[in-house]
Amino acid sequence: MLGAYLPILVLVVIACLFGLGSVVFSSLIGQKKPSKVKLQPYECGCEPVGTARERFSIKFYLIAMLFILFDIEAVFLYPWAVLFKRLGTFGLIEMGVFIVILFVGYVYVWKKGALEWE
Amino acid sequence: METIAIPAINLAPIMPEIILSCIAMLLLLVNVFVPSESKGYLGVLSLVGLVATAASVVSGWGQPVAAFGGAVQLDNFAVFFKLIFICSAALAILISDKYVVREEINHGELYPLILFATVGMMLMACGMDLMVIFLGLEVLSISLYVLAGFNRGSLKSNEAGLKYFLLGAFSTGFLLYGMALTYGATGSTKIGNIAGFVATNPQVATNSLFVVGMLLIAVGFSFKTAAAPFHMWTPDVYEGAPTPITAFMSAGPKAAAFAAFIRVMIVAFPTLKHDWTDLLWILAVLTMTVGNIIALSQDNIKRMLAYSSIAHAGYALVGFTACNPEGVAGILFYMLSYTFMNIGAFAVIVLIGKKGEANGNVQDFAGLGQKRPLLAAILCVFLFSLAGIPPTAGFVGKFYLFSAAIKSGYIWLAIIGVLNSAASVYYYLRVMVYMYFKPSEEDFDWVGMTPAIAVCLLLCVATTLVLGVVPGTVLELAQKAVQF
Secondary structure (H helix, E strand, C coil), rough: CCCHHHHHHHHHHHHHHHHHHHHHHHHCCCCCCCHHHHHHHCCCCCCCCCCCCCCCCCHHHHHHHHHHHHHHHHHHHHHHCCCHHHHHHHHHHHHEEEEHHHHHHHHHHHCCCCCCCC | CCCCCCCCCCCHHHHHHHHHHHHHHHHHHHHHCCCCCCHHHHHHHHHHHHHHHHHHHHCCCCCCCEECCCEEEHHHHHHHHHHHHHHHHHHHHHHHHHHHHHCCCCCCCCCHHHHHHHHHHHHHHHEEHHHHHHHHHHHHHHHHHHHHCCCCCCCCHHHHHHHHHHHHHHHHHHHHHHHHHHHHHHHCEEHHHHHHHHCCCCHHHCCCHHHHHHHHHHHHHHHHHHCCCCCCCHHHHHHHHCCHHHHHHHHHHHHHHHHHHHHHHHHHCCCHHHHHHHHHHHHHHHHHHHHHHHHHHCCCCCHHHHHHHHHHHHHHHHHHHHHHHHHHHHHHHHHHHHHHHHHHHHHHHHHHHHHHHCEEEHHHHHHHHHCCHHHHHHHHHHHHHHHHCCCCCHHHHHHHHHHHHHHHCHHHHHHHHHHHHHHHHHHHHHHHHHHHHHCCCCCCCCCCCCCCHHHHHHHHHHHHHHHHHHHHHHHHHHHHHHCC
């Protein structure tokens, strides 16, 4: 039964070897002409300013969490929209319940002031 | 384009969950729309919601209904457990009102979170599908993680929340992996179908996927019931969490974990019964012994009760090991009485405590017997009950659990249980010694009774004594509840 998974194992092994091989071989046989600019951390082509390990305001995390929550809502809406006609009234009601529950959360978050930056 | 056939939907079995969820969401909105410094009205509203839920739960007694293709089933077993959860939530809410004001954590979110946790527990008790049980467990756990860290300003509370979250998430991983392996071996997540598949394909019972799946599920539930050696999180979380939440966690969620544990093991894995009862035997002995021995050396009373709650999970595991109707009925009875006696004891701790969780040591109870004789007497009732001394509910519960073990031939297990129970008397009596025989250093002026806590104490004392003196009716109900 486990034999069926053999191709996946082969794929995983090849992927690992390829990744490791690229790094190892390029470091072994590649030419190395280091310069100050080349050794700088890559930062979208700009000159790096300061350390990359800054502390972020906790507001970013809050916004990120809320974004994910309401983003997932949209993910659930798509399949329903595709099958809207076939699901009929039942689907409409179920989706209504789902959205009302999310809306309660949204109102709560809004009134709590979690959406305000200051 | 043809419409997709929708199976018949019967909402009656999950009506309690629906009612409670709606009330909890309503409370969230009321909390933000009604500007009020005092949040007591939210407590009153949530108690009303719990009563409505209880009424809806009781209607399921005696007439099991399944719904959602057999994924949930409201039977006597579920009804009994759901009532335990509702009692624990209501009692926890009753003892919160004074505490949250004193600790300055009077945020309205406390009440919806407790209600959502209760919804999760109720789903666990009536779930007949591993996925429903898992979802219930997650709803419960996520609410509890937040509740454990509810006192944002307190380091200990933060520690409790974070520790509980990390370890809880880890154990959930075990549980889910076990469910996945079981599904892989049997092709179903419905616990009835799992047993049916094994009955028609007996070779599966020795399939390592299936056995490891069962073991991982057992590990996951053992963590949630705080059974040794998966108990490490309990003392820190119980000590750090706000006291009413500790009371709640030690009663409701523990019972919920037992409800799901019992149902999954007995319904889904009857073929491996000899294996998992052996496993439970070891767990029960370890849990009782570890809990009681470490509790002996605790000075902080919340920590002591945390270890004592580990030991009590061990006593319940004795009944589970016996795995006969008497044993399971014993667990139901014990969980009910434990809810009342333990939350009662925590209510007294809330009263004695001072701001910043001060006054939480055994020594701080010195002189309570002279200064506050009634309160001390009430605490004595709870401690006697926890120790298992007649005529209290704790004694009757232990009696049924141990006699069930003897009936199934586990004589040694019962002996170890009784010895453990005897050892536990030391640390419960120690509190009483401080209360009555040590001179008071404080005058207990701050101990102000509120109506809510008075009601809670009255209910707890009455139930502890009534269940101890006339346990017949409730025990009969518990026995009727043990038909899956």
